[in-house]
Amino acid sequence: GENVEQHPSTLSVQEGDSAVIKCTYSDSASNYFPWYKQELGKRPQLIIDIRSNVGEKKDQRIAVTLNKTAKHFSLHITETQPEDSAVYFCAALINTGRRALTFGSGTRLQVQP
Amino acid sequence: NAGVTQTPKFRVLKTGQSMTLLCAQDMNHEYMYWYRQDPGMGLRLIHYSVGEGTTAKGEVPDGYNVSRLKKQNFLLGLESAAPSQTSVYFCASRSPGAAYEQYFGPGTRLTVT
Numbered sequence: 147g148e149n150v151e152q153h154p155s156t157l158s159v160q161e162g163d164s165a166v167i168k169c170t171y172s173d174s175a176s177n178y179f180p181w182y183k184q185e186l187g188k189r190p191q192l193i194i195d196i197r198s199n200v201g202e203k204k205d206q207r208i209a210v211t212l213n214k215t216a217k218h219f220s221l222h223i224t225e226t227q228p229e230d231s232a233v234y235f236c237a238a239l240i241n242t243g244r245r246a247l248t249f250g251s252g253t254r255l256q257v258q259p
Numbered sequence: 260n261a262g263v264t265q266t267p268k269f270r271v272l273k274t275g276q277s278m279t280l281l282c283a284q285d286m287n288h289e290y291m292y293w294y295r296q297d298p299g300m301g302l303r304l305i306h307y308s309v310g311e312g313t314t315a316k317g318e319v320p321d322g323y324n325v326s327r328l329k330k331q332n333f334l335l336g337l338e339s340a341a342p343s344q345t346s347v348y349f350c351a352s353r354s355p356g357a358a359y360e361q362y363f364g365p366g367t368r369l370t371v372t
Contacts, residue, residue: 155299241359251300
């Protein structure tokens with residue numbers, strides 16, 4: 147089955163700096179790659195996603211890039227703010243079989259004011 | 260629309276007790292999923308269903324059973340709870356088309372003593 151690895155496990159940045167979180171996946175059949183933000187005690191919230199036919203997608207301060215050849219994708223957050231502090235999860239979907247997301251292990255982002 | 264709801268929000272069980280977690284969605288989604296979330300391990304798929312009356316095993320199914328008698332409900336059962344099942348349980352659902360986004364419930368925090 148699919149395996150998703152996520153790095154780093156923790157990331158601390160100064161307010162205003164950029165943050166980058168990277169994920170790799172194992173199955174080339176994966177075709178959908180969402181990123182979730184999870185605040186303490188809350189459910190995961192989708193913040194951005196990308197499909198396999200697109201190399202990059204941007205939404206205000208958040209962007210995701212996908213390299214299908216290398217089987218990795220990254221989340222980029224610019225001009226970080228304290229409210230960006232949370233745990234971020236990447237995931238990959240193969241839309242056959244289980245048709246369920248496989249998640250990375252998460253990155254705890256701390257934005258220092 | 261309530262989206263995806265879960266009952267109960269919190270529960271404490273003694274080893275060997277049984278319980279059922281209820282997930283309900285009002286979005287007419289075909290696919291439903293049960294995940295568990297443990298510290299440092301992301302979300303792992305327990306069981307899933309691609310339609311009413313169908314269920315299948317995910318990544319970590321041992322010790323759990325599920326039923327999908329109605330399209331809008333997906334039940335997760337623990338027949339004989341063990342301390343290793345202490346976790347936060349999330350239900351999710353999505354439609355089978357090209358909209359791959361999964362919608363998560365608020366979670367159930369289960370402690371087994």
